Amino acid sequence: MQLYNTLSAEERAILIDDAGKQRLTLSFYAYAHLQNPTQFRNELFLAWNPLDVLGRIYVANEGINAQLSLPADHFYAFKDTIEKYEFMNGIRLNVAVEHDDYSFLKLTIKVRDKIVADGLEDETFDVTNIGIHLKAKEFNKLVEDPNTIVVDMRNHYESEIGHFTNAIKPDVDTFRESLPIIENQLSEHKQDKNLLMYCTGGIRCEKASAYFKHKGFENVYQLEGGIIEYTRQVKAEGLESKFIGKNFVFDHRLGERITDDIVSQCHQCGKPCDVHTNCVNEGCHLLFIQCEECKTAMEGCCSTECVTIIHLPEEEQKAVRRGIKNGNKIFKKGKSDVLIFKNNIETHAAFKTVGPKIIRIKTPKINKIYLGKAVHYFPKSGIGQFLIEENELELGDIILIKGSTTGEQELILSEMFVNEIDSKRAVLGETVTFKIPFRIRLSDKLFKVLE
Template sequence: MQLYNKLSAEERRELIRESGKERLTISFYQYTHLGNPELFRNHLFIAFDQLEVLGRIYVAHEGINAQLSIPADRFEEFKEFLDGIHFLKNVRLNIAREQDDESFLKLKVKVRPKIVADGLDDSTFDVTNKGKHVDAMEFNNLIDDPDTILVDMRNHYETEIGHFKNAWTPDVDTFRESLPIIEKEIEEHKSRKKLVMYCTGGIRCEKASAYYKHRGFENVYQLEGGIIEYHRQVTEKGLENKFRGKNFVFDHRLSERIGDEVIANCHQCGAPCDTHTNCENDACHLLFIQCEECKKQYDSCCSNECQDIIKLPAEEQKRLRAGYYNSNNIFKKGRSEKLKFKKH
């Protein structure tokens, strides 16, 4: 019985192109109580593999967090499978507005301690006592209210390319890091102000809203479905779009356009730009913003040093990135002294 992906990304890309099928990029999450995450993980992998699902799915005792793609002609079959799982029946599916058939190239279903790393002890508070969910129209009204504190619950590399007007965007690397920083900054407003939060698809706000209510915040709100659902609603209902720039997404697309403005800049030359890339050097993979001219000049690398490394023989590159210390420096999110025009 196959329980793990056996094809490389390139092999899967070729199969996707040969099939000629349009694929949908989808995300969803659900908090619940899973007694045996490993058993559920295996059940999901077998079913998703048969449905031609590709993506990254995390399973934990507290629930499921999924970002994936599926052939459009198998969507109803996929939805029927989810509805057959009692805690996923009619779960909200955030369907990307900008589609890319190659948004995911492998199926990975992993058991994790938590579906989002938050550093919280869930036994110390009621995680079901969440903030009030609001739709796009209510959200627009709330953020126009002078008694509202609007907080972006995402990380610095996400908010740099796009965020809501007048939002506070804490300069943090992780969700875990943001929770105490936000609480300390707005503690004096616990009873007077409305705390309104948003994130990519809603999952971070789901936990944060319950935590802040536990910490004494009286008026807590969260954007239902996050930026992804907001974009769908303002488009379909003709509402004012108060989001500036792009929404960072966690697949090969890296972002999708929400607002017309370009609010970021190339980290290498400073030109207006909001396109992320991962450094081509496999020993680096630094996530940073790079314009097309710098992409050509640096061969998709973050620096001349990395540019020199990718020209070395493959075996030499492999040797240079070996070792515990080097592996810890891979996949950094835009924090590097090499980036002359990085804002933070």
């Protein structure tokens, strides 16, 4: 009986490519009183593994917290597996704003002490005694009330690339740090102010709402479903988005765009940028914001020291990694001294309500015509395959591959195979394959650029 993931990320990516199915990325959580989280964990793995569910899931005595992806055609079968549990009957599933077939490449379900680490040892604290949930329209209305204090319950590296206007953004690395800070700073407003909180999907501000009620705050509200559900409702109902920038997500995408506003800067040069990356030095892996120019100049590294290290032979790199104490530098979230611009410009003082100047970057419009859609990607050979649905394609054409994760990539077509035969021209209904220096997704579209 298989109860754990047995495939590597590379092997799983190949299987996803071969399956050729569109996948959904979604998240959900539920607070409950579970008597046997280990048994619950094993039941979930046995139910989800056959459905090709991949993701990062935590279960504990206080409930479940899940971020995952699954084939779109398995959605209803998956929903049946969770709604068999009474506490998840009718549960809201937060479907991602942007989908990526490779957002998760393993199914990992772990039993934890808590689904959200809070550092609390208070047995009188009831996590299910929560505040009032607000939908997007109600949230927007309460934000305008002068008696409302809006608090971002996320960490500094999340709020720096996107946030609600005029929100308080505590300069913290973890959720557990934020609770006493907020309680202390707002202690004089337990009765006279509306405490309105938000986070990515709702799980952190749900626990925070119960905590602040426990601490005597009377008017406690939270954004139902977090930023993810807020964005969906804003689009569906044609509302004004009071969230600006990008929403940080905890998969390889590291963010999904909500508005065109750029509210942060490159941590190395200060240019407008909201693209997080991890330092390519495996002994560092620092999370920070890096623009394309700095990425090229620094070879994806956070410092000249790391650039030097990545050019060492692999055995020497391993020796260097063995000498680094865990927690000293590895996996730090953007607060290293090597980030010159971030540390010289105060962008995240505790409870700073006025952020950096918002800059709107408009991409020059490219004159193009639609050709077709991606149907396959061969990772080992770096070859993309597309179905021509409109117009024609010829050798020498400038093409544009566009997708939510891929971005916009231009290439000059110098070689291609049409229906697996070397050819110079592809027309409606034919399948064309050619080499590409990056991974494509099945949601990507193919265009021809017109000069």
